[in-house]
Amino acid sequence: MSGGNPATPGRRRVPAPGGEVSGGNLAARQAQLVAALVAGGPLPPGFAAAPVEAARRALLRKRAGDVARHWPLLAAGVGDAWPATFAGWAAGRPTNGSLRDGWDLARELRDRGTLPPLGAEELAAREAATRYDGRTAPRPRRLPAVARAGGAVAAQLAGRVRLLRPAPR
Structure with a gap:
């Protein structure tokens, strides 16, 4: 060697x-x-x-x-x-x-x-389902949650996320 x-x-x-x-x-x-x-x-x-x-x-x-x-x-x-x-x-x-x-x-x-509207809907759905503070890894939410982004509104209840209002186009 x-x-x-x-x-x-x-x-x-x-x-x-x-x-x-x-x-x-x-x-x-x-x-x-x-x-x-x-x-x-x-x-x-x-x-x-x-x-x-x-x-x-x-x-x-x-x-x-x-x-x-x-x-x-x-x-x-x-x-x-x-x-x-x-x-x-x-x-x-x-x-x-x-x-x-x-x-x-x-x-x-x-x-x-x-x-953009599609991104707003995706962000609202993610934030309704998952807790993320920008520093630590995202964690699933256990309690019901509502999230808004760019006019889109999403809700999470019992682990299911629904888009309540789409972002304005």
Whole structure:
């Protein structure tokens, strides 16, 4: 095993940019690269800007597709502008998972007054069925609930959600 460490067989030590071998430095550089790719962090030294930017855009498109699978009415309501709308919102945010990312985006669009009617109906139904505070994982509601979003009203009773009033079109 050339380059291996006898204390940890099978693991190779990788030289850092200055030539020294340091596992902690590699981990820090990997964390910087991940932050640049998914959380809007600065480009770490030693990386070419164009390939990192291309990878970042590809990851945003992938995230947009994943969120659209969890929030199909929101994505359909936004229409052809969905990839750009999602990418603009997500560009500087690390993911919280597709379900929560869609929820956070829908709430932000609602607060801005730009939530499309289909998205409003989907958000109202989700909020009637599930409790989500924006920080912790969503939890099913146990008690009856009514939720409103963008003119849509949904109610949950005994685990069933009904759209009482659709959003104005």
